[in-house]
Structure formats: structure tokens, C-alpha cells
Amino acid sequence: MQPLLETLDLHVSFATDQSPVPVVRGIDLKVGRGEIIGLVGESGSGKSVTCMAAMGLLDDNARLRGEIRWNGRKLHCQDDDAMSVLRGNELAMIFQDPMSALNPVQTIGKQLYEAIRLHSAKRIGRSELKQRATGLLSDVGVPAPEQRLKAYPHQLSGGLNQRVVIAMMLAGNPRLLIADEPTTALDVTVQAQIIDLLRSLRDQRGMSIILVTHDLGVVAETCDRVLVMYCGRVVESGPVAAVFQSPRHPYTRGLLASLPRIDSSDDALTPIPGVVPQPHEFGEGCTFAPRCPVASECCYSGSPAQQCSESDHLFSCFSPLPVQKTRAHR
Amino acid sequence: MMNSIVTSETSGKPLLRIRNLHCAFKSSKRCSLFGPRPLIHAVNGVSFDIQPGEAFGVVGESGCGKSTTAKLILNMARASEGSVQYRGQELTGLSDAAWKPLRQKLQYVFQDPLGALDPRMRVLDQVIEPLIIHQQHDNATRRQLAEELLRSVGLQSSQLGKYPHELSGGQRQRVVLARALILKPELLICDEPISALDVSIQAQIVNLLQQLRSEMGLTLLFISHDLSVVRHLCDRVAVMYLGQIVEMGPARQLFSAPRHPYTRALISAIPKADPGARRNRIALIGEPPSPADPPDGCRFHPRCSLATEHCRQQMPDLLADRRGHATACFEARIPVEEVA
Numbered sequence: 001m002q003p004l005l006e007t008l009d010l011h012v013s014f015a016t017d018q019s020p021v022p023v024v025r026g027i028d029l030k031v032g033r034g035e036i037i038g039l040v041g042e043s044g045s046g047k048s049v050t051c052m053a054a055m056g057l058l059d060d061n062a063r064l065r066g067e068i069r070w071n072g073r074k075l076h077c078q079d080d081d082a083m084s085v086l087r088g089n090e091l092a093m094i095f096q097d098p099m100s101a102l103n104p105v106q107t108i109g110k111q112l113y114e115a116i117r118l119h120s121a122k123r124i125g126r127s128e129l130k131q132r133a134t135g136l137l138s139d140v141g142v143p144a145p146e147q148r149l150k151a152y153p154h155q156l157s158g159g160l161n162q163r164v165v166i167a168m169m170l171a172g173n174p175r176l177l178i179a180d181e182p183t184t185a186l187d188v189t190v191q192a193q194i195i196d197l198l199r200s201l202r203d204q205r206g207m208s209i210i211l212v213t214h215d216l217g218v219v220a221e222t223c224d225r226v227l228v229m230y231c232g233r234v235v236e237s238g239p240v241a242a243v244f245q246s247p248r249h250p251y252t253r254g255l256l257a258s259l260p261r262i263d264s265s266d267d268a269l270t271p272i273p274g275v276v277p278q279p280h281e282f283g284e285g286c287t288f289a290p291r292c293p294v295a296s297e298c299c300y301s302g303s304p305a306q307q308c309s310e311s312d313h314l315f316s317c318f319s320p321l322p323v324q325k326t327r328a329h330r
Numbered sequence: 331m332m333n334s335i336v337t338s339e340t341s342g343k344p345l346l347r348i349r350n351l352h353c354a355f356k357s358s359k360r361c362s363l364f365g366p367r368p369l370i371h372a373v374n375g376v377s378f379d380i381q382p383g384e385a386f387g388v389v390g391e392s393g394c395g396k397s398t399t400a401k402l403i404l405n406m407a408r409a410s411e412g413s414v415q416y417r418g419q420e421l422t423g424l425s426d427a428a429w430k431p432l433r434q435k436l437q438y439v440f441q442d443p444l445g446a447l448d449p450r451m452r453v454l455d456q457v458i459e460p461l462i463i464h465q466q467h468d469n470a471t472r473r474q475l476a477e478e479l480l481r482s483v484g485l486q487s488s489q490l491g492k493y494p495h496e497l498s499g500g501q502r503q504r505v506v507l508a509r510a511l512i513l514k515p516e517l518l519i520c521d522e523p524i525s526a527l528d529v530s531i532q533a534q535i536v537n538l539l540q541q542l543r544s545e546m547g548l549t550l551l552f553i554s555h556d557l558s559v560v561r562h563l564c565d566r567v568a569v570m571y572l573g574q575i576v577e578m579g580p581a582r583q584l585f586s587a588p589r590h591p592y593t594r595a596l597i598s599a600i601p602k603a604d605p606g607a608r609r610n611r612i613a614l615i616g617e618p619p620s621p622a623d624p625p626d627g628c629r630f631h632p633r634c635s636l637a638t639e640h641c642r643q644q645m646p647d648l649l650a651d652r653r654g655h656a657t658a659c660f661e662a663r664i665p666v667e668e669v670a
Binding site: 042143157160187188189190192193195196214216217218219220221222240241244254255258259260262263268269270272273275276 | 501559595
């Protein structure tokens, strides 16, 4: 089946006073219908920029190379008129901080009405607007929705505001939702509620979701497939179960081994040594080589090609870790 | 019967002894345009001891009063009631001058390392500065001590002359740690020290804290919303909810057999990096109520699945069993043989 969103060898760099800064360096991403894809990586890995490119929201100094396809057709991401038809109706995005997506001096109701009107072909009367807005709020689990219509964002908690943003997004009934760290600013019990909500959007509406996060736990509980990004490249991707059970790239294993576990405390943490390099430090070879425990001579001279192990599990490494039947990184 | 209230039964001479600590302040937000500013009870009757050499963790969601507790200990916020004793000396109500020698012994590390560092000062000078303020050693020794410490927290010699903006987040947090440790404190209070860092770097700082603790005999008060890290690092843990401790006990026991319904829900809500793991999530309804308007009775009862009429009317005391595992809940199931 044709993927809903597809990027082919996507490169993004930003023009600066000095040389252009490469941030995304060849990303192949496929999102199928009703699929939840996790994009994980540390800050600076290019996960947000990839999403902003797909939404056509990059700044003017961004240079794109490669192709982004929506439903098999080429997307002209830097053509604002073409994108504004799609944005909201076909693809939508929510961000880490719901307060920055809401207008602080307008009521929740007014902002919801605006979203509903924008996505409706015909004029809608006041009472229907109110009815639809209340419906959207109760769909996303906002308690006492009718009273909330009169509230301002600052009167609601972070979790409720994030629900309001999701409700506004649903007004356009998009087919793909890009959620950029949607739960990072929330407490863990509220995070669990928002994640359940996102999953139910997929289950009930068949929405596809790209979930950008640094939290491997959230990915393990939510996503079907995961892409692990490092310095603008996908170093490993595949079904969540396969990647977590048997990571083949040393970076993925490093990330998993550096997580403390809530259900056992005694293993020592194994951090990844060193720091994430800056874009101007990207060398010829594998960008992870300076921090990699199994790096050899060849890792510094050329970048590894993508290999495939079973069922769609891809990784780019010269000396991949052996396949594990049981969990090895603990 | 189980009625030894936890405050009366800890043995040994604690390094830090906190009793019935309260803090209330007026909210900056008014109820309405000209309405009164509500009184927020951020910390409401918190008591605990920290033994020398111990790592004590405080966990809870935002607004539970964990950071305010730390600030009260350090006199960065004023307690409205209660007592904080450090080695038997009362700290509440001390003048700034009386605090100065104490600041060498009690140090604080914040979440945001960039905010804690002077952007216009080289990192080596920032680590030397506390020694100048407290008039310790001569110039050459200060420099030598600072260089040694910065290297032992994992900075390279070439980085000592750099400015904070030239370092990564993890390196900055190492500098902040060195700045706190140069005075050889006895108690280090860390408030979310790794939350702003990347995952791979978090583990580096956690390991560093563990190493420093064993090398320097540090006592640690570690405040975090990340339960996994606290379990990994701490000996004892207190769980806070709306300004109160709802459960406290040895970390291993508290995390493997949590008793308070809030602790259980909190632990079950943590996403596990294991797609095969069975999810038995205890869903909590709603969000924590505002500390400006806490519910009557047990503060957790509106979100609790076990709540009874009793819970709605009366606030449960924090009661400890023989092993020092304390719970403030009428409905908590405590094994019979554990009852003190």
C-alpha cells in the first residue's frame, strides 16, 4: 500500500554567515495509514527539523534537497499557498508547549470556533459552532466542556491545554498528526493520559501519527515502528519490538543501557561517553564513531550503508551488534 | 497497633532533621481582577530525617512542594511554621550573617546549569570564586584545588579556560557540581539536576553523583520527578503530593511494594522501554488540584479509587512500620507481620 507520507533522501541545511549547517542528512521516512511512528534522538539529531520540513514550516534560510511525498504526490514544501491547503486538513502538528499554540487573550471557545470555521466549507451558525466545540472537547476528554469554552488558557492546567490543542487539531480531521514532544512538559500521570488519547485517535479515527520524543519508554508503549536518529541521520529503524529487543546499532543499545529502570535498580548505568557533535564537527565517517565502543578504523573514513536484518529492521553500521534472542542490554 | 508516627522513631543522630515544616505564600494571581490573592500552602507539615552519608530522594509531580521544601531548608524561602535542624542547630530564622558559614556545608544544584553560571566568567574562575568568598586558602592553592576538582568531575584541562556558552549542557552541569563541591559541603541538595540534559548525558551525571558520593562521603538530598533515577540513586525516598509526604521508606521497598494508592499510580504511569512488558497502568482521574484550594480530608481522595467517606473527612497520619516504611493512607494494605 502507498504510504501516506514519504520522504526520500531528505536533506535540510541552514544558510548562515559562514558555511551552510547541515541538520538533516538523508532521511527516508515512510508513514503508513493508521501507523504510529516514533522518531527518537537527542537534541540536535534533526527530528524536529524533519517534521517542520514535512509541514512546510521551515524558515527562509533553510535549503531542502530530496523529496517529500504526500499520498504519492510530490509536496512543494516551500510553497506556502500549496501547503496551507494541506495544513490542518490533511496534516497537522502539535508541539511541546500548548501555551505557545494558544492565544492567551482569547477564550478556549473562541479559538475552537475559529478552527472549526476555518475547516468548514459552509457558514456555521453560532449554536452549531458551540455544539461542535463542546463535542470536540469531550472527544479529547476535557471534563465539563461547556464551561471550559469560557475559560482562558491560563486558567487551565498544562494537560488540559494540550487536550484543547488536540481538539483544535481534530476540527480539521487531518489524516496525519505530527506530535513534537507532546508530553515532555507534562507530569507523568498526565503524560499517560495524553498518550492514551493519542492512541485512541489512531484506533478510532485511523489517524497516522509521527511521535517525536526523546523518551524511549513512550515509544515502546505507543509506537508501531521507530526511527532512531543521530546527527541528522537515521541510524536504526524498524518495528518497535525488534529494535528494543535486539538493537543492532551501538547508539540504540547505548541509549537503552543508559536508562535507569523503575523495576530493577541494581544494574549500573552505562552512559554513552562524550557529547553529541555539533554540525560543523561532522566528519567523513560515521558520526557516532567517536563515542562508539566498537568503532574501528573504517568507521572514521566512510559512512556505513544501510543494511537490513529480518522484517524491515534497518541499521547503518559497519560492525552491527549480533541478533539477540533475549534482552542483551540489561 | 501501628501508631508510631514516623517523626518520633528514627534512630541515630541525623544530619538534617525536619519537623512539621509549613510554607504558605500569597499567590501572584488574584481570584478575580480586584479579588484577594489566594494563600497557597505549598508545604504542609513535612517531617523527615536525613542520616549522614545517606541519599534521600523526594519525588512528586509539579506543584507538590518538593522544590519549596529544598528552598525552605536553605532559607531561600521563609517557613511559616516548623523546624529545620542541621546537626542539632536550628536553621529557621537565622540571620544572613549566621548563615554564611553554614552555606559552606549545605550546597544546592539547580536544574538549569546555564542559569547557575556567570556567562562572562571562565569556568575555572567560577569554581575558584566560592573559595574567595569564604576566604579559604591562598590564590595558588585555590587554583590548584579548582583544577583538580574540575578534572575529577570529568572536564578536560583544555576546557577550564572556556566560558559557559562554549560547553555542552552536561559539561555545564559538571561545572555547577564542581562549584558546589569546592567548599567540601556535607549536604548537597540537587533539584532536578539532570532533567534538562539528554538521555545519554543523564546517565553520565547520575554515575558522577554516585562516584562523588562514595569518594567524598556526601549526603544527598535528590529532588526529581523521575522515579527511575531516584530509585537508582537513593537509599530512602519520600513521595510528596500537594505539599505533604504521602509515603516514605527505603527505596527498594517503596518501589517494589508501594503502599499508597498515589505512589502505585505514579509508578505504574512511567512508560517502560520494553515493548513486551505487560501494562498494568492505574489510571488517575484528572490532575492534581490547585494547592490554593486543597480538598478536605486526605488530599488525594478526589483522584483515589479506594477513597471512602472516612478519607473525605479526615486526613490520615503518616504512620511507619518496623522497617521505617511510612504511609499516610487509611486504605493502604500493609502486611500484618510488618506492623510495628
